[in-house]
Amino acid sequence: xxxxxxxxxxxxxxxxxxxxxxxxxxxxxxxxxxxxxxxxxxxxxxxxxxxxxxxxxxxxxxxxxxxxxxxxxxxxxxxxxxxxxxxxxxxxxxxxxxxxxxxxxxxxxxxxxxxxxxxxxxxxxxxxxxxxxxxxxxxxxxxxxxxxxxxxxxxxxxxxxxxxxxxxxxxxxxxxxxxxxxxxxxxxxxxxxxxxxxxxxxxxxxxxxxxxxxxxxxxxxxxxxxxxxxxxxxxxxxxxxxxxxxxxxxxxxxxxxxxxxxxxxxxxxxxxxxxxxxxxxxxxxxxxxxxxxxxxxxxxxxxxxxxxxxxxxxxxxxxxxxxx
Numbered sequence: 001x002x003x004x005x006x007x008x009x010x011x012x013x014x015x016x017x018x019x020x021x022x023x024x025x026x027x028x029x030x031x032x033x034x035x036x037x038x039x040x041x042x043x044x045x046x047x048x049x050x051x052x053x054x055x056x057x058x059x060x061x062x063x064x065x066x067x068x069x070x071x072x073x074x075x076x077x078x079x080x081x082x083x084x085x086x087x088x089x090x091x092x093x094x095x096x097x098x099x100x101x102x103x104x105x106x107x108x109x110x111x112x113x114x115x116x117x118x119x120x121x122x123x124x125x126x127x128x129x130x131x132x133x134x135x136x137x138x139x140x141x142x143x144x145x146x147x148x149x150x151x152x153x154x155x156x157x158x159x160x161x162x163x164x165x166x167x168x169x170x171x172x173x174x175x176x177x178x179x180x181x182x183x184x185x186x187x188x189x190x191x192x193x194x195x196x197x198x199x200x201x202x203x204x205x206x207x208x209x210x211x212x213x214x215x216x217x218x219x220x221x222x223x224x225x226x227x228x229x230x231x232x233x234x235x236x237x238x239x240x241x242x243x244x245x246x247x248x249x250x251x252x253x254x255x256x257x258x259x260x261x262x263x264x265x266x267x268x269x270x271x272x273x274x275x276x277x278x279x280x281x282x283x284x285x286x287x288x289x290x291x292x293x294x295x296x297x298x299x300x301x302x303x304x305x306x307x308x309x310x311x312x313x314x315x316x317x318x319x320x321x322x323x324x
Contacts, residue, residue, distance in 0.1 A: 002262070003302070006254050006274040007281030013250035014285040026249070029242040046245045053249050056256030061271040062219055063263040069215035070207045077211075083159035086166040088206040093152035095202055099169070100148055102199035105192070106176055107141035116182055132171035134178050144168040154203070166204055173200045230272070233294065238279045240289035247286065251278035273302060 017026060025033060026046050034040040042050065077085040088095075110117060118135075133140075147157070147165055154162060176197045180190055235243055255275040262269040276298055283290055 002258065002269045003273045003277035006258060006277040007284070009258065009281070010247075010250040010254040010278035011281035011285035013253060014246055014282045017246045017250070018286075024246075026246040027244050029244050031242060042245050046249075049249045050245065050252070053252035053256055056260070057252050057271070057275065060256050060259035060263060062216065064259050064269060064271065065219055066212070066215055067263065067266075068268055069219065070211055073211050073215060074207055082163055086204075087154045087157075087162050088203045089154050091154060091203045096148065096152055096154070098199045099203055100145060102196045103141045103144050103172055106172055106179075106196050106200070107138050109179060109189075109192070109196075110137045110175070113179070113182065117179060132174045134171075134175045137172065137175040140168050140171055140175070144172065169200050169204050173197050176200065233298075234272075234276050234279055237291060237294040238276060238298075239283035240291055241283075241286075243279070243282075244286070247279065247282035250282050251275060254278040254281075 017024070021027075025043050026049075028036070030040045030042070033042070041047065074085065144165065147161055147168070151157070154165075157165065176193045179185075180193045182189075235248075239247075252275070255271060255278055258274050259269060259271055280290055280295065282288075
């Protein structure tokens with residue numbers, strides 16, 4: 001959906017600019033401006049809009065891909081060194097106290113609404129330690145509170161206890177999420193459950209500062225090294241004509257807004273998908289035409305990226321499982 005939304009939004013921006021600023025220099029290409037006025041660079045306000053929208057794309061792209069990068073790094077760290085990273089060992093005594101309080105309040109909530117919850121919670125006979133059982137929320141909260149005790153530091157827990165605490169916290173969070181589906185639940189109770197979920201996950205959903213810095217540096221350095229080929233493909237290879245300033249502003253604004261919103265709501269979207277489809281949308285709106293060979297190449301890349309990534313990951317996992 002993001003490519004379609006990007007194309008439509010960028011196209012609409014160009015149409016609106018054509019409607020309300022039909023004679024503006026913003027509709028010229030750098031070559032046209034140089035031929036007419038002897039200046040290749042855009043006018044001040046056009047340049048300002050281009051720079052600001054480009055900054056917006058950079059910020060939104062870094063935020064969205066940064067979230068995915070940090071998440072992947074944390075998954076790897078938890079898998080390799082679970083004792084160190086399953087819980088935030090730098091959690092403050094206040095955070096641990098809030099976590100205990102949240103477990104107690106969720107336990108009380110389930111006890112108060114036991115009859116109603118039994119109607120929406122599907123009971124499972126599975127005994128797997130890797131599955132959460134919402135019908136056992138009260139017992140899970142008891143186990144968590146017993147494990148945490150009155151301690152103010154996760155360092156006092158053994159490696160296996162830390163893993164158990166994480167598992168129980170995630171299961172309680174899942175239980176709170178399911179409880180929010182109760183019919184006729186008051187707004188106060190919904191807000192309570194939302195707050196409880198935040199407190200339950202405050203020591204599990206985290207990332208050390210060095211991980212955030214490392215991911216940011218990787219994104220920045222990678223962009224500095226490999227930007228040229230992508231820019232040429234998106235900027236020169238999609239449309240049959242050179243891009244106008246208006247098309248650049250429209251595509252960049254679309255990418256910045258849509259990716260920024262996706263980051264805010266936690267949706268994983270592709271900057272390249274949105275930006276390239278935005279450029280295509282501006283070309284269609286300006287009746288400039290599309291280079292179908294490039295469009296086909298981009299579409300095929302989109303189509304095969306997901307299954308190829310899945311197959312590669314599955315193959316590597318299988319080999320690792322066999323060797324180790």
